[in-house]
Amino acid sequence: IRCQSTSTEDPKTKRNLLDNASNLLTNLLSGGNLGSMPIAEGAVTDLFDRPLFFSLYDWFIEHGSVYKLAFGPKAFVVVSDPIVARHILRENAFGYDKGVLADILEPIMGKGLIPADLETWKQRRRVIAPGFHAVYLEAMVNMFSDCSERTVLKFEKLLEREELNGRKTIEVDLEAEFLSLGLDIIGLGVFNYDFGSVTKESPVIKAVYGTLSEAEHRSTFYIPYWKFPLARWIVPRQRKFYGDLKVINDCLDGLIRNAKETRQETDVEKLQQRDYSNLKDASLLRFLVDMRGADVDDRQLRDDLMTMLIAGHETTAAVLTWAVFFLAQNPSKMKKAQTEIDSVLGQSRPTLDSIKKLEYTRFIVAESLRLYPQPPLLIRRSLKPDTLPGGYKGEKGGYKIPAGTDIFISVYNLHRSPYYWDRPNVFEPERFSVQKNSDIEGWAGFDPSRSPGAYYPNEIMADFSFLPFGGGPRKCVGDQFALLESTVSLAMLLQKFNVELRGSPDSVGLVTGATIHTKNGMWCKLSKRSDVQ
Numbered sequence: 001i002r003c004q005s006t007s008t009e010d011p012k013t014k015r016n017l018l019d020n021a022s023n024l025l026t027n028l029l030s031g032g033n034l035g036s037m038p039i040a041e042g043a044v045t046d047l048f049d050r051p052l053f054f055s056l057y058d059w060f061i062e063h064g065s066v067y068k069l070a071f072g073p074k075a076f077v078v079v080s081d082p083i084v085a086r087h088i089l090r091e092n093a094f095g096y097d098k099g100v101l102a103d104i105l106e107p108i109m110g111k112g113l114i115p116a117d118l119e120t121w122k123q124r125r126r127v128i129a130p131g132f133h134a135v136y137l138e139a140m141v142n143m144f145s146d147c148s149e150r151t152v153l154k155f156e157k158l159l160e161r162e163e164l165n166g167r168k169t170i171e172v173d174l175e176a177e178f179l180s181l182g183l184d185i186i187g188l189g190v191f192n193y194d195f196g197s198v199t200k201e202s203p204v205i206k207a208v209y210g211t212l213s214e215a216e217h218r219s220t221f222y223i224p225y226w227k228f229p230l231a232r233w234i235v236p237r238q239r240k241f242y243g244d245l246k247v248i249n250d251c252l253d254g255l256i257r258n259a260k261e262t263r264q265e266t267d268v269e270k271l272q273q274r275d276y277s278n279l280k281d282a283s284l285l286r287f288l289v290d291m292r293g294a295d296v297d298d299r300q301l302r303d304d305l306m307t308m309l310i311a312g313h314e315t316t317a318a319v320l321t322w323a324v325f326f327l328a329q330n331p332s333k334m335k336k337a338q339t340e341i342d343s344v345l346g347q348s349r350p351t352l353d354s355i356k357k358l359e360y361t362r363f364i365v366a367e368s369l370r371l372y373p374q375p376p377l378l379i380r381r382s383l384k385p386d387t388l389p390g391g392y393k394g395e396k397g398g399y400k401i402p403a404g405t406d407i408f409i410s411v412y413n414l415h416r417s418p419y420y421w422d423r424p425n426v427f428e429p430e431r432f433s434v435q436k437n438s439d440i441e442g443w444a445g446f447d448p449s450r451s452p453g454a455y456y457p458n459e460i461m462a463d464f465s466f467l468p469f470g471g472g473p474r475k476c477v478g479d480q481f482a483l484l485e486s487t488v489s490l491a492m493l494l495q496k497f498n499v500e501l502r503g504s505p506d507s508v509g510l511v512t513g514a515t516i517h518t519k520n521g522m523w524c525k526l527s528k529r530s531d532v533q
């Protein structure tokens with residue numbers, strides 16, 4: 001510790017290094033305190049051969065749903081049990097923070113909601129959550145349709161060009177297209193900025209992708225190299241990263257300045273009742289700036305916007321990518337969705353009301369999130385000692401968790417657990433229409449009536465065995481935004497096109513950082529549907 005702390009004079013870096021060292025020490029000492037918890041020994045190759053969450057699944061089947069994963073001196077507790085997950089995320093939510101995740105994200109998101117310390121989080125969550133109100137979401141559905149239409153038009157133009165050459169299909173990397181669409185949508189929805197990335201490239205777009213790629217690199221790299229003093233000046237990828245960050249920050253600062261100059265301060269209730277159909281700027285930034293009593297410095301506002309930009313872009317694109325990936329391998333399910341879309345929408349655009357009738361399409365979105373949750377792991381670090389409750393499958397409970405213990409809640413394991421799901425690895429959107437109660441002690445089973453008014457399956461219905469947006473106070477603030485967005489974009493794609501994979505499903509490959517995405521792009525063949533006019 002002494003050797004590390006004297007290598008820098010910057011007090012913040014010094015504190016971070018000390019925190020890291022003391023956490024490592026705590027973990028070393030706590031290994032024994034985790035008592036009789038089963039231990040999985042990880043080999044270094046487990047970190048590089050394939051995504052870590054696959055190995056975590058194998059160990060879950062072998063060791064049970066609470067085990068300790070030891071990599072040399074470093075230990076993590078891996079949780080794949082809904083009762084224990086519920087305890088950590090909801091019942092004792094404030095006994096934990098984001099640990100390693102906050103270390104990685106803080107340089108990018110500052111004090112945005114995801115990495116924020118508890119005090120900042122409490123303040124900002126109270127202000128941001130009301131921004132996602134019903135009238136805003138309705139206006140967003142309209143914007144999702146506008147943006148999805150641009151993507152559909154782009155494909156139609158490409159198809160017309162191919163038809164001149166006698167071909168009836170185009171080949172596109174749908175993952176890349178969904179990323180562009182997702183970026184355009186999040187830019188407009190959060191700060192009324194049109195990236196226009198479906199049709200063009202720009203320095204800001206490049207900077208966003210550069211920043212995402214660095215965040216991903218950090219999340220898969222096990223040494224926090226970015227914390228080393230001078231790294232930002234010496235390491236080329238760090239220099240590029242800070243350059244990208246400056247481009248985005250300058251853009252966001254401009255938007256914040258502009259929003260503040262045109263501020264019309266009013267109460268939350270009045271903001272929530274604005275006539276959004278006549279608003280030029282319906283964005284969340286407008287809401288946050290106009291909200292009476294929510295005065296905040298520009299730096300915090302920028303952190304909030306940056307956090308939502310990063311949190312809401314790749315995640316939604318990944319949901320669409322995997323939904324299409326599974327549908328392309330299940331033509332009868334694609335047909336079933338198209339029949340529903342034709343009967344509800346015909347050739348018109350989705351609205352909030354019509355989405356309520358697109359039940360099967362909504363279940364496809366949920367099933368994509370079940371099989372490939374984004375992110376596959378939730379990360380926590382205990383702030384004080386805790387005792388875990390007993391879990392299903394014989395986990396005794398009573399495990400003592402010392403302060404400073406790093407925990408992975410494996411959402412991937414929960415979502416594919418053979419104990420809670422029939423045929424867990426099979427793509428079956430229909431499963432969400434079945435009500436399944438449980439005789440498992442402490443777990444309430446799956447029951448849609450527990451969440452009245454909800455149109456999408458959620459963690460309350462499934463008593464924490466389904467956690468696509470986390471749960472408890474730190475649950476995703478943009479969940480409805482993301483679900484509606486995915487449903488609109490998927491419905492508008494299937495309304496017009498049939499989709500096949502260009503190669504085998506294996507050729508798509510799979511890699512993971514914060515989200516699970518393809519290794520080689522998701523190249524698909526798109527053709528116009530011949531069964532509709």
Ligand code: HEM
Nearest residue numbers: 113114308311312315316374468469470474476477478482
């Ligand atoms: C938090 C998933 C879209 C903003 C989270 C968490 C999950 C999640 C699992 C909880 C993380 C944890 O407990 O550690 C997703 C998925 C999305 C999505 C799967 C798309 C399908 C969005 C969108 C926005 C957003 C569109 C914003 C417009 C946030 C924020 C948090 C968060 C700000 C932190 C909440 C807090 O700590 O209070 N998201 N998200 N997300 N998400 Fe999302």
